[in-house]
Amino acid sequence: MRLLNPGPVTLSERVRRALLRPDLCHREPEFAELQARLRRGLEQVYGGSDHAAVLLTGSGTAAVEAMLGSLVDRSALVVANGVYGERMAAILDRQGKPCEVVRSAWTEPLDLAAVEARLERQRPGHVVAVHHETTTGRLNDLPGLGALCRRSGVPLLLDAVSSFGGAAIDLEAWNVEACAATANKCLHGVPGISFVLARRPALARRSASPSLYLDLMTHFREQERGSTPFTQAVHACHALDEALAEFAEAGGWRARAALYARRSALVARCGLAPYLPEGSSDILRAYRLPEPYGALHDRLKAAGFVIYAGQGDLQGEMFRVAVMGDLPEEELVRLAGLLRPPEELPRGGRKPAGAPDPR
Numbered sequence: 001m002r003l004l005n006p007g008p009v010t011l012s013e014r015v016r017r018a019l020l021r022p023d024l025c026h027r028e029p030e031f032a033e034l035q036a037r038l039r040r041g042l043e044q045v046y047g048g049s050d051h052a053a054v055l056l057t058g059s060g061t062a063a064v065e066a067m068l069g070s071l072v073d074r075s076a077l078v079v080a081n082g083v084y085g086e087r088m089a090a091i092l093d094r095q096g097k098p099c100e101v102v103r104s105a106w107t108e109p110l111d112l113a114a115v116e117a118r119l120e121r122q123r124p125g126h127v128v129a130v131h132h133e134t135t136t137g138r139l140n141d142l143p144g145l146g147a148l149c150r151r152s153g154v155p156l157l158l159d160a161v162s163s164f165g166g167a168a169i170d171l172e173a174w175n176v177e178a179c180a181a182t183a184n185k186c187l188h189g190v191p192g193i194s195f196v197l198a199r200r201p202a203l204a205r206r207s208a209s210p211s212l213y214l215d216l217m218t219h220f221r222e223q224e225r226g227s228t229p230f231t232q233a234v235h236a237c238h239a240l241d242e243a244l245a246e247f248a249e250a251g252g253w254r255a256r257a258a259l260y261a262r263r264s265a266l267v268a269r270c271g272l273a274p275y276l277p278e279g280s281s282d283i284l285r286a287y288r289l290p291e292p293y294g295a296l297h298d299r300l301k302a303a304g305f306v307i308y309a310g311q312g313d314l315q316g317e318m319f320r321v322a323v324m325g326d327l328p329e330e331e332l333v334r335l336a337g338l339l340r341p342p343e344e345l346p347r348g349g350r351k352p353a354g355a356p357d358p359r
């Protein structure tokens with residue numbers, strides 16, 4: 001089965017085999033070594049900064065929640081245009097932190113003019129945003145938002161869960177105090193491990209975390225000493241270790257971004273209308289539904305592909321195709337053939353799933 005949902009991804013054989021490595025106690029020096037290597041590997045993905053990686057056992061949301069809970073110590077301005085921006089506002093609300101939201105429609109870019117006006121009026125403690133809004137597959141204008149943060153001196157907290165390793169991230173130019181991400185999206189690991197990259201001085205502050213388990217500072221302090229406060233997902237760490245080796249050998253984030261661009265171009269040959277008129281990423285693209293979602297999903301699943309529904313009200317309008325993970329190009333060519341709108345097929349109706357491309 002080829003997974004076209006935005007994580008977990010289809011594993012390479014190499015990463016899958018890493019799950020069979022010998023059992024390891026998280027209190028033994030072998031685990032300390034593995035953990036240190038993972039942290040170094042993650043810190044090197046975007047290179048040369050004073051950001052330290054903190055590993056967490058949990059999905060991407062755990063990393064986002066730990067980042068917001070531990071680092072937002074005053075107030076936050078959330079800039080949102082989709083499910084994941086709204087989720088960060090909901091997390092801050094649960095944590096009882098003062099939070100204001102600058103919203104735009106889910107089909108629209110971030111409202112940078114409103115952010116700029118807001119920052120001129122009064123500075124929040126942090127600006128909070130999503131890099132790649134997986135709701136629609138929009139790569140948000142972080143160079144633009146980051147420049148506002150840099151200019152106003154307000155640190156940025158970034159949900160980079162579905163972009164880390166697959167798109168450009170400029171930690172310095174965007175004034176990123178911390179970003180949260182996961183092993184099982186663009187890095188092609190297995191679910192279970194997520195992480196936050198945060199500036200060392202920020203991690204030396206007093207933690208603002210209302211949660212004991214998701215206190216980033218506790219994890220950081222222990223990991224710096226070669227330890228971990230709680231049990232880590234050891235097998236997922238082995239898989240991430242292999243996934244990071246594969247990632248580095250293949251040429252890092254630039255090579256991965258180029259790979260996704262080639263893959264998304266192959267899928268776009270299906271000719272379906274893109275859901276976003278502009279601003280789509282190469283990591284995930286949303287298309288207008290040519291038929292009811294359930295029918296399309298089941299037909300593709302029978303042919304070996306799992307596509308992803310729209311969220312909320314978007315379920316009836318669009319579906320999503322993410323191109324992370326182990327996906328041979330010939331499979332994406334086959335997918336584009338299966339997705340081609342019915343009116344483009346020769347007389348006789350829809351060709352059976354998996355049949356050769358009629359063109």
Ligand SMILES: *Cc1c(COP(=O)(O)O)cnc(C)c1O
Pocket residue numbers: 006007059060061062064084130132133134159160161162182
């Ligand atoms: C996948 C994702 C998350 C986290 O989802 P989990 O299911 O908790 O891993 C957060 N933000 C974005 C933008 C995502 O794509």
